[in-house]
Amino acid sequence: MTTMTATDVQSARPGLRVGTTSEFTLFFRVRPGHGEAIRQALQDLQNSDGYRPGDYRIPIAVIHEARFALFDDDTRLLFATSFDGSWDAYMLDFASKPLQLFAAIFEHVEGYEGLPDLAAVKNFILDAQVTAAAYARNYPGTxxxxxxxxxxxxxxxxxxxxxxxxxxxxxxxxxxxxxxxxxx
Amino acid sequence: MTTAPTIPGDAGQAIALDVDDIQAGALSERPSPYVGRYLLLRVDDPRHGRELVRRLAAVAAIGPDTPGSAADAWTTVAFTYRGLEKLGVPPASLAGFAPEFREGMAARAQELGDVGESSPEHWEEPLGSPDVHVAISVLAPDAARLGAVAERARAASDDLGGVEVIWRQDCYQLPSGRTSFGFKDGIGQPDVEGSGRPLRNPTEEPIKAGEFVLGYPDETGSLPPMPSPDVLGRNGTYLVFRKLHTRVAAYRRFLRERAADRAEEELLGAKMVGRWPSGAPLAVAPDGDDPGLGADPARNNAFRYGDDRRGLKCPAGAHSRRANPRDALEHEMSVDTRLHRMIRRGTSYGPPLPAGVLDDDDQDRGIIFVFAGTHLDRQFEFVKTQWLNDGVFIGTPEEKDPLVGGSDGHGTFTIPHRPIRRRLTEKPPFVVTRGGDYLFAPGLRAMRWIADLDT
Known part of the structure; x- marks a missing residue:
């Protein structure tokens, strides 16, 4: 799998992959009136273990970095990350554990209803995911x-x-x- | 629904499985020793096919647990997607089966790493072909009892001209009680909630029944997807059937060439497998085999890897640790191992390669790998593609499973060891896929429902 390049990516699957690592880019709409609350939730995340600048120990061990950006007057949210492995294969795992870590953030975006089952998770993610138009990495490895x-x-x-x-x-x-x- | 009594202290407290309707082969451990037979059949006349299903339902209903039955054998009946199609299962029902099952294993070859020598164009006839419709397996403790039950199964098709047996594979436990590579196998099975079977791994909560039998909640809290009507899917399970040829001589030569002596040969083999020949796990017995431990079902599956993250006892890349990492990945928050468990009912086929022989004798020997579970995608295919054929998850992307991960002859295997890790290189393939398929083993009521179809 180490020789896989972006051109090997199967287009039917969201997310580009370079080597062992895939980009994961989600765009959400913030619930009307929740701009301030989501900004606070992101601040809380930033102040939690692993997310403080310099901690370098994000609890989810396979992600290289995580970025949350509010834009359009806090009416929209970008979540962008790079992670090791196959999104397809790990989607349910992601739903089962890591996604819960972001519940306090996602509850302020449209389409999040607590994700009671896998179908809800799949819809929530796939509705928000946008495959990058270009993706490059400056170092190989997990x-x-x-x-x-x-x-x-x-x-x-x-x-x-x-x-x-x-x-x-x-x-x-x-x-x-x-x-x-x-x-x- | 009939409900099974639950017994305090076993795996059967939270949910009652309809064990009388579930084919015995799915939840029962194989006998030991065992002899067995696999049959594949082609259905040319759907009416004969459905009559066969009716008769097989009666055979499959009799198991070792059947009151008053002397039958000490397990008959399991399963169908390929094309088989269900041929038997006249309506399109609306067919559409409800798992996509991987509908495609069949040969169509998934690229994904599964069945390439090169293992690719479907080299598979044994008729494995993977559209002619395979019905699969029957019979397992018994000895040849006499196998004969009696196999005879019943065979007689079920005797006067049905529109049904033909197109493949037969006998299997038997080698006198050593071990696989052709020389290891006791079939140990690390999940405990299934509600199965009523004794718990084997007290370090882990039993896995939800819906991971292995359709119609019950699975680990996500939902019911696994199943076909309609309800009677067709309920109490059924998907099976993966693979004939895997083992290159025992190549395996032995590889160890011989890299080891200083016999003791080191055994150690390197154990590091690749994750267990000693007796079945004793390296995680518990890192320094040498412990036959008492290997033979004790109460202890040989009761362990974790949490104190051995670096793999100094059991390498992270060892076969049994890859296939079932237990708690080794728990701290990473990125994988829920309970979603990727497999019931395995594999058997050995072919004669053993006599001890000490290092040259290939051209005999066909190996393993009939059988998996049972409700999620082909996130159980069998996940484990095969993410954990066995790939090393990203343990930080060694270039390494695959040392036994079944496939190899182009340049595979490596890293053995953590103080003071300096050992790395085995130029590892040839030791296992070649000879064929297989995805199957559905319905509940007994579902078999009678299929038998009663009039299409």
Whole structure:
């Protein structure tokens, strides 16, 4: 699946995919008179665990980032994210857990009636989803891989900070790491 | 509706399943040891076909739980979409079946990864062809009892010229009690709410009956979609039937070439499977096989992966952990594993490859994989496409299931290990799909309803 590109995307399915990651873009209409309430709900989300700037631990582990934008005088809401995996396959999972995390926001948009069943969830999402006209990514990999890469980078920096690093990295086995060390 | 008595302390408290109407093969564990036979039939004359269904309904009604019955065998009867069409099920009813079932497995090949050697053009005749209409499986503890029941099933079609048996596959548990790869299998089954069967995994709430039998609420709280009229769908279930050839010699050579000694061979095999040969889970017995644990149904399925997220005991990519990740993904909030559970009723076919043999003997051996569930899409197809054929969900997009994930000969498998992880490369395919289909196993009343059709 790593070789899959945007051109491989099956057009019948909403959302473009690049490599392991898909874009997910939803447009909602805010219920009349709910502009202030939804802004407050978004503020509350921003102040919750994982969503504070710098937290980098959004509770939904497969999404790379999440963006909520109110526009047209707070009468409309954009929810845009990138996530790892197949939207088609995971739609019900999304309905079962992560969507509930956003209930306090979605209750201020039209079409949200508490999502009592799968059909309601499907309709709610599919009515709001717009497939991107263009989608590109600047790095490959899943959130899991990137977190691992970040941890590895931190470990490497700690090694380089050690006065013994230069000597230790002389072992030919470590040549690929030494190659990175000059400007790491 | 007749209701089954519920017994405190078992899986049957919240909802009463109409067990008398559900075909025994769906909810009953296979006997052990077992011998069995699979038959596929083509219906040329719908009237004969419906008469066959009437007779088979009587055969399928008799199971080991039938009071006063000496029959110690399970007969399961199921139909392809084309079979139901051929039997005269009205178009309005046919339209209510799951889309994947209506398409059939061969049409889903690309999606399922049945490509290359496993693609339908190479399947064994008549698997995947439009000629397959009726499927019968009989499982029994020994050949004598199988013979008696299979004879009843066969006799059901004897004088019906418009019905023909077009394929037969015998299966039997190998003397070792294990699969051709050498592992005890069929262990990690879900506990089904209302089934009345003993709980095997106390670490997990039983799964809602509607995940496995139509007509009952499923894990979403809704009734799974089912065809009309009600009598046709209720107490039925979808089956997935796949004949999977196993390349045992290639598997053994792969391990031999990569292991320093026999003990390491066994360890690498266990890491790929997620269990030791005895069935003992790596999550509980990480350092060596524990035959007592493997043999104990109260313990061999009672475990979780929560304390082993890095996979140091059981690799995240191991076959049994991929197919049933248990709690391993719970903290990620992105997947609800209860929506992706499978009842499996697989059996082994073909002779064992004698111990120690590393060269292929050209014998056909492998597994008849059988799945039962109400959601082909989010159960079988999800597990196959997202968890077995893909590694995105565990952060290794390039890796597939080491046994059944397919391979172009360059597959890799990562084994977390301190101090340094081990990575097996150039992994050839060990399993080739020989064919299969999606089936519907109706309840007994539904079978009589089909038999009474007059179209």
């Amino acid at each position: 959130v899991k891989q990137l977190r691992k890469a970040t941890a590895l980078e931190e470990a490497f920096q700690r090694v380089l900070d050690d006065p013994g690093a230069e000597g230790a990295l002389q072992n030919p086995v470590l040549q690929p790491l030494l190659d990175q060390a000059a400007d790491a």
